[in-house]
Amino acid sequence: MFAPSTYSARRKTLCEKIGTGLILLPGNSQSPNNYPNNAYYFRQDSTFRYFFGLNVPSLVGLLDAETGEAALYGDDFTVEDIIWTGPQPTLHELAAAVDVRATYPLAELERHLHEAIRLGRRIHYLPPYRGETKLQLSEWLGIAPRMLHDRKSVDLMMAVAEMRERKSDEEIVEMERAFELGYRMHLLAMRMCRPGVVEREIAGAMEGVSKSYGQGVSFPTIVSQHGETLHNLNCDGVLEAGRLLLVDGGAESVEGYCSDHTRTYPVSGRFTERQRDIYEIVLRAHDRVAEIVRPHMMYHEVHRAAYLTLAEGLIGVGLLHGTAEAAVESGAMTMLMPHGLGHGLGMDVHDCEAMGERSFDFSSIAERAARSATCVYRSAWRLEPGTVLTDEPGLYFIPALIDKCRAEGLYRGIVDYDRLQDYYDFGGIRIEDDLLVTETGNCMLGGEKKLPVTVEELEAVVGRE
């Protein structure tokens, strides 16, 4: 945890931004996996943890935006609980550690909220993403679960995202810790990679590192020779010489900050000429993004720069014709990289996307956000100092998608479909690092320490003990 004053300062800022009403911030509860007493590993809600610091289940934070007062609701452990859990701090002790003085049993919350509602006060809450939280909110606020999204507080979503988006120095230290975990996971994967190894052996070893040194993975690890499937969670494949292996994985630091990296390399440890050609196109796009990212830039400009660099490279190897500009304008790149260039990274691996797809240019999108069910779009995301975003271009040869585009007559004269046929067994390549936007430009998390990324660097490590 950070110092208690970090949390009280954050709460004060949030109250000032919201101004009126109450701000309800439920933490996560234990979520049963296969029967009530066997829960998934506990994962705290990131926004609750950001404002209240506590990585403990079944707590609820309430802020009075007008007075700035903070209260924590929860239940002290009984002797019956302690038999199973061992001695636990009281709610009062937990609260004191994050500079909160007012504590109440959870049962009091409903009464306090009803009283505020009777007085006509607005209760601000974020759109819930877990079933348990939806049911709680529904009961506390008297709003049917299906209506919860209509009554969410867009003001609160904006204010929270704006704060969480801009990482403080102490948060950057945590992001670097998460980088270190990701670094170890990926280096281990590279060393384990050789023909005959099962993909899941690598995925399991990586996840082991994330659990040994952090609070686990930041999302389920992707280890696949079918890199063309963007999020391929099947890892039953046996590694074969000649194929490429795509590894996309990250960890959460003990304090709950995430890393997210992808590397793609040959199972045999040596790139073929064709693999190398495509790889270097993706690497150029990755490097281009790292060159141009600077504060106040719109995310869609970064995305477009990556597309242009990829298109240039594909023209160079004869898979596209004409100019890179025309290829990007035609939409042809959406067939070969059907995803965004990156996403925010922080306490969530897609940072703040619990509030909808991210956008941080609050001045211009509040109205659109209010009308939209998903609220915000990365297309309107403006990068600010303190933003961390992933830089993850890729090229994917997805036979079903290419066939569909061809059948529909798309990108005629731009895409060389005949040549593309030769790539139907190629797979896909993605390269991903994490960039911190600074006051003047950006820097890659990890500093001087970099995961092997060039052909030469990878060939020196893959399959070697």
Ligand SMILES: [Mn+2]
């Ligand atoms: Mn990512």
